[in-house]
Amino acid sequence: MEGTLDISWLTPLVFTILLYLTSLVVYRLLLHPLAKFPGPKLAAVTRYYEAYYDLVQSGQYTFKIAELHKQYGPIIRISPFELHVNDPRFYEKLYRQDGHWNKYDWSYDAFGAPLSAICSTDHDLHKRRRAPLNAYFSKANVASRQGLILDKVKKLRERMNDYSISGSELNLGAALSATSTDVATEYILGESYDNLNRTDFNQDLMNMLQASGGMWRATKHIRFLGPMMKAMPLSVLERSGGSDVKAFVAFLKTSKMQTQRVMAELTSNTAQESLPRTIIHDILRSDYLPPTEKEFDRVSDEVGTVAGAGIETVAQTLRSTIYHLYSNPTLLHRLRTELRDLSNSLNPEAQGEPALAQLESLPYLTAVIMEGLRLSPGLATRLARIAPDRQLVYDDKWVVPAGTPVSMTTLLMHWDEGLYPNARKFEPERWTDKERIRKAEKTFAPFSRGTRICLGMHLAWAELYLTLAMLVSHFDFDFIGTSAGDVDPDSDQFIIGTKSKGRMIVRVTLCRD
Incomplete structure (x- = not known):
């Protein structure tokens, strides 16, 4: 009919989009280098899972990650591209002086200050x-x-x-x-x-x-x-x-x-x-x-x-x-x-x-400040590190591909009941015993x-x-x-x-x- 809008192109376009999305889902769930790691399937498929807790739930992803660790174990996939570890034994292996460590541009580009040292990912x-x-x-x-x-x-x-x-x-x-x-x-x-x-x-x-x-x-x-x-x-x-x-x-x-x-x-x-x-x-x-x-x-x-x-x-x-x-x-x-x-x-x-x-x-003043920093350290967010030139190994069985962002969260580690009994309670006395201080040296990281x-x-x-x-x-x-x-x-x-x-x-x- 003369004057009718031709929309014959719409069907192949929709089909192409659906094929692309289906292929992406299959790849991320089954073929991606991180597909073997446990975690919620939706987080493995899309960053919108994280966006829901970041935006709709107003910054609750840190606490959701803590729940996910209870369900899936100490190393989990929290996005299509990122792993998170909640095991104090791994902290000194990920945050160390030797080796080449990049930051994850996903987080730091958001500050809009790429010329600063803090936001320099390389x-x-x-x-x-x-x-x-x-x-x-x-x-x-x-x-x-x-x-x-x-x-x-x-x-x-x-x-x-x-x-x-x-x-x-x-x-x-x-x-x-x-x-x-x-x-x-x-x-x-x-x-x-x-x-x-x-x-x-x-x-x-x-x-x-x-x-x-x-x-x-x-x-x-x-x-x-x-x-x-x-x-x-x-x-x-x-x-x-x-x-x-x-x-x-x-x-x-x-x-x-x-x-x-x-x-x-x-x-x-x-x-x-x-x-x-x-x-x-x-x-x-x-x-x-x-x-x-x-x-x-x-x-x-x-x-x-x-x-x-x-x-x-x-x-x-x-x-x-x-x-x-x-x-x-x-x-x-x-x-x-x-x-x-x-x-x-x-x-x-x-x-x-x-x-x-x-x-x-002053030992007790120092203990009070340390306990304050333990309960409320500088950051609430996870800090991802990337080893661009080598694989990382967690617990002798999980091999992390080179270039993968791997994060840990100080706040979750500071609230670990295995490290700090009654972890949510303010107890400066934790820091008055030299042996307890020595044990915590590797995991106290405000x-x-x-x-x-x-x-x-x-x-x-x-x-x-x-x-x-x-x-x-x-x-x-x-x-x-x-x-x-x-x-x-x-x-x-x-x-x-x-x-x-x-x-x-x-x-x-x-x-x-």
């Missing part, structure tokens, strides 16, 4: 980009700059004093996030963003960082979304969002402007010695990096990811530790006694808070292990020691509407996600003990 490229930063974040350099951290801790103390006088309710979660933000920005960029001076501690920024895991999960599964958003001007993002988005955009703008300013001054003929030392100094002066690795976009990616990694990770560990510690008067009293004994042993003329090295020598161990680990330890010691020595907190379920890990936001999203409301009083 082993050699990561090693080259990280080399200039190692000395800057070394334990010795952090110790030499502990005054910077102490300044922020003292400012936090001043704000806590104000709240103890007024009796007003305080969002302690936001105050801790503000402290970590100000430490990170000044240590990395030479300029504090002064969140501790803001009336609300810039809690909108905390809210956005807590919610950023949702965007990471979305860009992981919707591959065009990340590049599209990165291409958008920051002003467009700012206009399209609420107060939390505006706070985050302001953070990004300030970071970029500060990076531009420092780079301009370092590459000009002006006096450079007056500038506070930043990681930009070490990048631009590095002999490891070619000129292309010292351009603005590359440096900006590095600054942004390093600064961002050091904020909510430390703040969340502090929130969890403080809640559990203050919920148990016996533990709190024991720690206060240790801190008081240290204070009494110091020179009476000494002013301010104890030095970092003195705090590090900052990961191997070639990709957390760059800012020593800075994080210093913040935890100095902040926790100050708060415990001077203040009591009465929690308002907060329970353990609000502060314990609840979702995978890449970092730890909690039901309260960082919110922890308290009334502050001066220490009564």
Whole structure:
């Protein structure tokens, strides 16, 4: 009939699509190199299985993986391309210093910062980009700059004093996030963003960082979304969002402007010695990096990811530790006694808070921090490693093909009842016995292990020691509407996600003990 639309092409198209999908399913289930590994068939067929728990269930795949291990065993296939192991004995074999280890681009492309060391999936490229930063974040350099951290801790103390006088309710979660933000920005960029001076501690920024895991999960599964958003001007993002988005955009703008300013001054003929030392100094002066690795976009990616990694990770560990510690008067009293004994042993003329090295020598304070890091480590997500040039062998019978992403999850290992009886309970005494500490050395990994161990680990330890010691020595907190379920890990936001999203409301009083 004249004018009738010809759709004769539709049938062969549909047939071709169905044939392709059927062939793909058969291949992934029966012929793929990972077909022999146990796990749910749907996960072996499609990444939409993971997407359901990531997107619809808001970051629950980490916890679903734990359930799958109970059903299928210690090594399972969690996607068409990836294996997951839940066996502490395998940890030191997968996260180690020797050998060539790549990251899995599936996870790290989602951050939209491919020029940073953190998101460099290739082993050699990561090693080259990280080399200039190692000395800057070394334990010795952090110790030499502990005054910077102490300044922020003292400012936090001043704000806590104000709240103890007024009796007003305080969002302690936001105050801790503000402290970590100000430490990170000044240590990395030479300029504090002064969140501790803001009336609300810039809690909108905390809210956005807590919610950023949702965007990471979305860009992981919707591959065009990340590049599209990165291409958008920051002003467009700012206009399209609420107060939390505006706070985050302001953070990004300030970071970029500060990076531009420092780079301009370092590459000009002006006096450079007056500038506070930043990681930009070490990048631009590095002999490891070619000129292309010292351009603005590359440096900006590095600054942004390093600064961002050091904020909510430390703040969340502090929130969890403080809640559990203050919920148990016996533990709190024991720690206060240790801190008081240290204070009494110091020179009476000494002013301010104890030095970092003195705090590090305290066994119970160290135990409290270790237990906080065990229950709430830096990340909730799994960290896949790829051996591109060799097979891996698990339990002498499972041969993993070269180039396969194999992941483990620190959070699940830290909650292993075989390693830590009553694993979900806060028990610092676990870390007061040297033999138990020795046994746990290979599986206690709050900052990961191997070639990709957390760059800012020593800075994080210093913040935890100095902040926790100050708060415990001077203040009591009465929690308002907060329970353990609000502060314990609840979702995978890449970092730890909690039901309260960082919110922890308290009334502050001066220490009564």
